Amino acid sequence: MNIWLALLTGVAFGYVLYVAEALDYGNILKALRVTDLHIPKFMFFGIAVSAVGIYLLSALMGFDVPHLAFHLGVPVGGLLFGVGFALAGYCPGTVIGALGAGTRDARPVLWGAVTGTFVYAMLHKALKPLLIDRVALGEVTIDGLLGWSPLVTAVAFALAITGFLVWLDWTGFAKPPGQEG
Amino acid sequence: MKRWHWATAGAALGAVSTAVTALGGRLGTSSAYTRTVGKATEFFSPSLANETFMTQPAGCGGEVPILTGLEAGWPVMLIIGLFLGGLLASRLHGRSDTTAGADNNSGSSGGSGGDLPVMWRNRFGNRPWLRVAQGFLGGFIMLVATRIAGGCTSGLVISGMGRLELSGLVFGVAVFAAGIPTALLLYRGKGASS
Numbered sequence: 125m126n127i128w129l130a131l132l133t134g135v136a137f138g139y140v141l142y143v144a145e146a147l148d149y150g151n152i153l154k155a156l157r158v159t160d161l162h163i164p165k166f167m168f169f170g171i172a173v174s175a176v177g178i179y180l181l182s183a184l185m186g187f188d189v190p191h192l193a194f195h196l197g198v199p200v201g202g203l204l205f206g207v208g209f210a211l212a213g214y215c216p217g218t219v220i221g222a223l224g225a226g227t228r229d230a231r232p233v234l235w236g237a238v239t240g241t242f243v244y245a246m247l248h249k250a251l252k253p254l255l256i257d258r259v260a261l262g263e264v265t266i267d268g269l270l271g272w273s274p275l276v277t278a279v280a281f282a283l284a285i286t287g288f289l290v291w292l293d294w295t296g297f298a299k300p301p302g303q304e305g
Numbered sequence: 306m307k308r309w310h311w312a313t314a315g316a317a318l319g320a321v322s323t324a325v326t327a328l329g330g331r332l333g334t335s336s337a338y339t340r341t342v343g344k345a346t347e348f349f350s351p352s353l354a355n356e357t358f359m360t361q362p363a364g365c366g367g368e369v370p371i372l373t374g375l376e377a378g379w380p381v382m383l384i385i386g387l388f389l390g391g392l393l394a395s396r397l398h399g400r401s402d403t404t405a406g407a408d409n410n411s412g413s414s415g416g417s418g419g420d421l422p423v424m425w426r427n428r429f430g431n432r433p434w435l436r437v438a439q440g441f442l443g444g445f446i447m448l449v450a451t452r453i454a455g456g457c458t459s460g461l462v463i464s465g466m467g468r469l470e471l472s473g474l475v476f477g478v479a480v481f482a483a484g485i486p487t488a489l490l491l492y493r494g495k496g497a498s499s
Contacts, residue, residue: 125330130379133325134386135393137332137459140321142394143306144314149422156481156488164481165311166318167463173319174467178326187327192455192465194472201454202461202479205447209480210487212443213422215458216451217334219444220384224391228420232437236444241342243445244452245357255453256362264471277469289311 138221147222149213149229156210161298165289172282172289179278189274191265196258197251212236306398322467330379333460335451337384340377362455428492 144166145151154160182189209215212233214222219237222230244251267277293299309317322332343358421436429435451457454476456465462480465473 125325125328125379127379127382129328130325130330130382131386131389133321133328133330133332134383134388135390136317136321136324136386137383138387138390138392139394140314140317140390141387142391143309143398144311144318145308147391150424153422153424153488153492156484157492158485162308162311166315167458169312169315170318170322171463171466173316174322174326174463175469177319177323178467179469181323181327185327187329189326189468190331191468191470192461192472194470194475195455197453197455198461198472198476199479201450201452202476203450203483204453205450205457205476206480206483206485207487208443208446208448208450209458210443210484210491211439212447213425213440214444215334216338216447217332217384217387217457217459220334220387221391224388224393225395226392229422229436229440232440233444236441236446237338237448238342238444239441240445240448241338241452242346244449245339245343245346245361247449248357248361248452251453252361256455261471266469266471266474269471274469281469293311 137217138224141218141221142225147214147218147225147227149227152209152213152215152218158298160300160303161292162303165293168285169289172285175278176282179275183275191263194259194261194264195256196260197255200255306400318463319467322463325383326464326468330383331460332383332464333380333456334384334387335448335457335460337380338448339452340381344377361452 141147144163146163146166151160151163155163178189181187212219214230214233216237219230219233223234265274266281267274270277272280308314325332339358339361343354346358347354421431421433425436447457454461455472456476458480461470461473461476466477467473
C-alpha cells in the first residue's frame with residue numbers, strides 16, 4: 125500500500141471516528157455498560173457496508189482479499205482485550221485519534237500500550253506454543269464455512285446486520301432519550 | 306458538534322475500510338505499535354530486537370506472517386493519519402455537546418480533575434492518579450491481548466469481520482463478552498446512573 129494513500133486513509137479514519145464520537149471514553153463505556161449502543165451500531169454498520177464494498181470491488185477489480193488466521197490466541201486475546209478496553213475506555217486505534225483531538229485522558233493509555241507491546245515481544249517465544257500454535261485453523265472465513273460465494277455471503281451478512289441494527293434502534297433498547305442515532 | 310447518526314458515520318467507516326482494502330492494506334492499528342516499539346528497541350539493542358520483535362507476526366497491519374524488517378511502512382503512516390484526522394476534526398467541529406469527555410469541564414470542577422472523563426469522575430471521584438493507573442493498565446493489557454490475538458478492534462473486528470473472517474467474529478464476541486462484565490463491575494453501585 126502506498127504510504128501517502130495510507131496517510132490520507134488514516135486522516136479519513138480519524139475524522140470518521142471523531143464525528144461518530146468513538147474517540148471518547150464516555151461513549152465507549154456507555155457501550156460496554158449497555159446504556160447507549162451508538163458506537164457498536166456505528167461499528168457494525170461500517171462492517172456491513174465494507175463487507176459488500178470489499179467483495180463487490182474485489183469481484184469487479186479482481187484483487188485478492190487476504191485473511192487473518194484463526195488460532196486459540198484469538199478468543200483468549202479477545203477476552204483479555206475486553207478487560208483492558210473497559211479499563212482504558214479507548215482501543216489501540218482510538219487512543220491515537222483522541223490524542224490528536226487533544227484528549228489528555230488518553231495519554232496514560234498510550235504509555236501502557238507501548239509498555240505492553242514491549243513486554244509481549246519479550247514473552248512471544250514462551251506464549252506462542254501455548255496460544256498461537258494451538259487450534260491453528262488457518263484462514264477460515266464465514267463464506268468458506270458455508271460454502272457460499274464471498275459476495276453472496278457478504279450481502280447476506282450485511283442485510284442481517286443492518287436488519288438487526290434497525291430493529292434494535294426501533295425498539296429503543298439502550299438508546300438514551302434525545303439522541304437520534 | 307452534534308454527533309453523526311450511526312448510519313451516516315457507519316457508511317463513512319465502511320467506505321474507508323473498503324478503500325483501504327482495495328488499496329492493498331487493512332485498517333489495522335496495533336501493528337504500528339510493534340513496528341514503532343521494535344524500532345526503538347533496535348536503536349538501543351539490535352540483537353534484542355532481532356530475537357523478539359523480528360520473530361513475532363506483523364499483526365493486523367501487515368499481511369505477512371513475520372516482520373521482515375522494522376520499517377515504518379504504511380501501518381505507521383495510517384496511524385499518523387489517524388492522529389491528524391482526530392486533530393483536524395476537533396479543530397473543524399470543536400467539542401461535542403453530547404460527549405461525556407471532560408476536556409471542556411475543567412472550570413466546573415474547580416480542580417485538577419478537569420482532564421478526567423465526567424462519567425469516570427462521578428464514579429471514582431477527583432483522583433487523577435487512579436485514572437492514570439487504570440488507563441495505563443488498560444492500555445498495557447490491550448496491547449498484550451492484540452499481540453496474542455493478532456489484531457485489535459480495527460484490524461480484527463472492523464476489517465476482519467468486513468472480510469468475513471472467523472477470527473474477527475470470534476475476537477469481536479470475546480471482546481464484548483469480557484468488556485461488558487468488566488465495565489459493569491467497574492461501575493457497580495454508586496455513580497452508576499450517569
